[in-house]
Amino acid sequence: MKPYYLLPVLFLLCTACKKDKQEQGNIQVTFKNVVNGVPLVLNTAPYTNANGETFTVTTFKYYISNISLIKMDNSELRVPDSYFLVDENTAASKTITFNAPVGEYRAVAFKIGVDSIRNVSGAQTGALDPVNGMFWSWNSGYIMAKMEGTSPASTAPGQTLTFHIGGFKGNFNAVQDVNLVSPISLTVGLERRPQLTITADLYTWFTGVNLVKFSENSAIHVPGELAWKISTNYRYMFRITDVTDL
């Protein structure tokens, strides 16, 4: 018997590996950082956490990665190589644009942090470049999100707050999945680019399932249970607050 049936299989394999040629548009997302609904102002503005402790914020950064778009039929479409570092201190980093195939979508999903694969794949570049100060050298791995500030309640020298949240292994994997349903569907066309505003509320970091008191916890800079607990709080920090789809 001649294995002619292998021909179509081979052909399918070839096409499966071939780069996607579908028509691409794009989506723009602007992140607005707030604390308990109030716009975040670095260094000066005082805020109060859920435990009644006042604090200021000097640094607020987080990774958004592995973006997917959810189609109207609920199937998921991955945006390849999507890694962004949103940094309150860098205006340009707060608006991100990524390619999306022409079509209609009902939700966006992403990870807060960097997936485990990129944590173990050696030297990276772009948003993942360690010059961004989001990589632990002594214990290889990305800091998924970072908040630094001060609080009179902190017992650390200089009353500082240092929350470096990371860890991609085992029970305390701090990479969190977020899924945000859009209030109206998003239609990507060649000339039509939906713009979303996503609000990130830093207040959620210290409240929710795991209440954080600065008097007891003012510094995290290792992966582990504490870091993971904060990540389970902040996975609820995002809301879509505005959509322009024209």
Added chain:
Amino acid sequence: MTKYLIYAGCLFLLIWSCRRNGDVRPGTQPYTLELPSNFPAPVYDMSWNPLTVQGVALGRRLFYDPRLSRDSTISCGFCHQQFAAFAHFDHPLSHGIDNRTGLRSVPGLFNLIWQKDFMWDGGVNHLEVQPLTPITDPNEMGEDLARLISRLNADQKYRGLFRDAFGEGEINSQKLFKALAQFMATMNSFNSKYDSVMRHAPGVQFTAEEAGGYATFQAKCASCHKEPLFTDGSFRNNGLPYNPYLHDAGRMRITNSTGDYLKFKVPSLRNVIKSPPYMHDGRFYDLFDVFLHYSENIEQTPTIDPLVKNRIPLSNQEQRELYLFLNTLTDPGFINSKSLSEVLITD
């Protein structure tokens, strides 16, 4: 006939469409890495960082360039000396800028492409991100990564060398790390007398004492110091008495698990004669002190490895023979290799 052509065509298409973009860049010459037949497949995936003559040469220059440190005094090669198999001869603890002393001894560097975890505690998970620690550690080279990258970009010579190895564009940390990894990937040691014996090289044999030492080694040491790499890559507590000055928790620092307290990576014993002092804190200067440790001075702690728990008795003769066997693990070709030696940087 046409049928075969179609098959061949499809196969070609399949390979073509699935190919990785990691091919050697045009204008560079591929560097052929010689690998030993008696080793397993390397862990480091070089298809993502194909070795080139230009990349390896650049990595070598970077390795020996003290300007990678904050005050331009300390290169990688300062702590990793070739004649000591790239350990720091005679230094129990590492010695960095401003005369600062680190917390651990400098391990030898070789056969790194077979290594899964780096550092005594295995905290570093990839050869390419390894240099980040010494470059930025205040006790080692103490430099800020962003500053180093901008200094490299401002250097005419380096701009040219990076362009030759990695193409146009700014120098970034990825290119720096890939170049260093390319050079380190060539630091391989597999031509000791032991290897010649194992490969049945004509005329090479162990002496009676070396053979005796090999038998003792296989019976008492090889489960941890596993051939042919002379490490199994695991983390274990070999019963060293706790050092109260350094407070080094070992692997537990990385995993937070009390089960890993005082565990350290099993080091390779290749070239061991050349790289005293020994252990993560360089506490022993002489291999006979190491033997004495295993045979008499094992400290009992909850995480002690079962293989050393009851001590490893070694008679005087066994110790002598073990020493002579370990001596056959020295690789003179590696230690004297002209392609790994220090380059003098004048521009």
